[in-house]
Amino acid sequence: MGIAKIARRTFLIGAAAVAGGVAVGYYYVQKPYENPLKNDLSEGESTFNPYVKISKDNEITIIAPRAEMGQGIHTTLAALVAEELDVSLEQIKVEHGPGDFAYYNDAMLAEGGPFPFFEEGFVAQTMSGAMRGVSKVLGLQVTGGSSSIKDGYDKMRKAGCAARHLLIAAAAKKLEVPAENLRTANKLVIDPETNRSFTYGELAEDAAQVEPPSDMKLRDPSEWKLLGKSPQRVDIPAKVTGAPIFGIDVELPEMVHATVKMSPRFWAKAKSVNKETALAVPGVRDVVELETTTGSGFGIIADHTWAAFKGAEALEVEWEDASYPADSESMFEKISEALDTPADQALRDDGDVETAFADAPREELLDVEYRVPWLAHACLEPMNATAQWKDGVLDIWAPTQAPTILQMVCASLVEVESKDVRVHTTMLGGGFGRRGEIDFVIYAVELAKRTNGKPVKVTWTREEDTRHDTYRPAAIAKMRARVPTGQMPEAVDMHIAVPSILKSVMARTFPSISPSGPDKILTEGAFDQPYKIDNYRVQGSEADLPIPVGFWRSVGNSCNAWFHESFMDEIAEKAQLDPLEMRLELMKDYPAAIGVVRKVADMSNWGAPMSQGKGKGFAHCLSFGTWVAMVVEVETVDEEIKISNVWAACELGKVLDPQIVKAQIMSSVVFGLSSAMGQAITFENGEVVEGNFYDYDFMRMSQCPQIHVELLESYHKMGGAGEPGMPPTLPALANAIYQAGGTRIRSMPLSDEVSFAV
């Protein structure tokens, strides 16, 4: 990979931050943020840093400032602090805490540069460091990019270690003994000589006055009691007893309810409206016009959710026509046009692809086209948010992945400073990227301006949620290869055309910032894979379509890994090689990849003879720093496909909670297979056709295969958990169907060509 080629480019997010007027100077990058807990302590509570509070009566609260959307993050972040504070998870309370810049995510942008994970040259490293600075200066408290543990691994342990150090220092002073003589256990600081002890709570107030230590010795992993194990998750008791923990469950004094009816055609406005029909519905109080950066429409305010839904149904609106190609086929034509012009980027360009194809004999050529449709996130908890605008302060209760972005954006809606916007993050009934968006909160804030200081909870219907998502974009890949029989491919050339997620997100979130530089999302999952091929090019082109697109679990990898890995299967077949053996040869410079491929071959008994109608498919993808090799097994029963087994071997470098990580991989497998088995968002007349689970379904219990996951920890850098299990599922499934005697399917969802057993 040519470093010089990359170094001349501008970098997208860095450039965006500077263009937005944020000076990324050394001073700002070094300066610490204030501890936000200081402003909001209860009587008798002390705080040591943004992550730890201890009360006089010895109640310990750990702040886990990332969205808990099922990935178990509250448990592992709390365990990092608890490990160093020398307490168990039963001895603490875990809270998300306030939205605040102090909780910026240091790791999320670090891998945002146009480099593969394994690239560790000077430019890649410098870029990664600069991106961390940008995260900090922007105060991006965001949960996404499978980055929370990479971000929290050191800082959460240091927070626990520092707090313990201060508690010991306070006890040493009281007991008049050297600090190094003291021990901690069971929320006590103990002098083993005299057996005298103080509870953490008794020491907290004094300890908070002690100067924090400048250097700390963190525990050696061999001493860990919680990390590397799987303690019970802290969020589960509430979740099995129906506790009101989600955004949709928020209940406040004098609260009114609402829903929205936004234009079914993106960016179109209402031509005419008859509010009377809605206002006539019993319980409906008001109908409010909404004009926002994320769309136009109406809010219906009512006494309860049901009345709001009925009101929205009754509201008669005539909407403008779409300003874009109105149906799926013409949209795909638009995407296809982007393939006919020179590519916007080539983040991989090894050897000389053009020459390699110029003299290729016909019989060695493979030339194919693949496509994927738009996809919705379909979080089971529909979009919702609650807002109260009263006495110059805006309070927001929301299941959000991005509290500080909400603070910044919503402050301008009511013309206050960010500090006067308080974001209370609830539990999230699914996120998958959807809840890093601002639309559902903007609408609540706009309606809160119309309720005389009363809080308003805005709940979307499932149909509104499905038809106003920020979709995983459709994409088309044109691929060719030169494949001599019995040999490794001589040349592989991919060109992917797809609408830009980053541009779409930036335009609606920070309209004043125009991003520049190469957007690695266009081709991630394809350009950054651990293969060595003599002539190897991956190009990307942006397709210009205004349908809102956004981060959907595993983002660009979600489709690009399918293009890349299904094509690899085609290449292996043309070369008459075993697809897994061919990968091992192409990956031989990357031991981490070889490790997972060999492991999964072993787990799945790859190569063993299979009976008629059965097939196994293989795929690998490195995404979010985690190397995942996967085998899917299918069987054909009465012309229907049944997915019987999935084996996944994952290299994460370090695993802090094996059960949680395995659950995330299994979850990603179900998420990926669900999309392949039947999901597509389609358009007619400029509107999304699908509306509810009867036409946008996902896998159910009876269809769920056995999923076997093994975790490896040999690579020197840590990988993420929430997303990397998803990308290889699509190609592994499609390859398995082909191997089972089915057809080579080059378009998603696979259900357009085969039936899956229910």
Next chain:
Amino acid sequence: MKLNINGRLQEIGNDPEMPLLWALRDIAGLKGTKFGCGVAACGACTVHVDGMPTRSCQLAVGDVDGPVTTIEGIGDLANLHAVQKAWIDEQVPQCGYCQSGQIMAAVALLEETPEPSDDDINQAMSNLCRCGTYPRIRAAIIRASSSLKQEA
């Protein structure tokens, strides 16, 4: 109007056409029963009406013809139902949003079929889980079945 919910009479408003789901959530203040789709497709709103698992988003309160049990009525932290306990032991939930409905469906299944086969589980557990916790739901049902048998 009042309904017998979790063993006591509770106010549920005056609109007989309001789905039971919204009466439970917005009027009776019982938030454990979840809204997912509004068309009885996902099962997040599953409650028991006269012991039968019922999708409350498609049942008007005027048509409720028996006592209603919600997730809040089957057990709490101090006194967990065997199914809830199995859900903790197997560490089933991820986001947790569907789990009230899953647990209500599982409780009803085990009351009807104390030792369900895999196929019984497939038939009874048609609720959606976007996080894909299905393998652990199955394991928890089997675990609960065996602990209920020991209790009996």
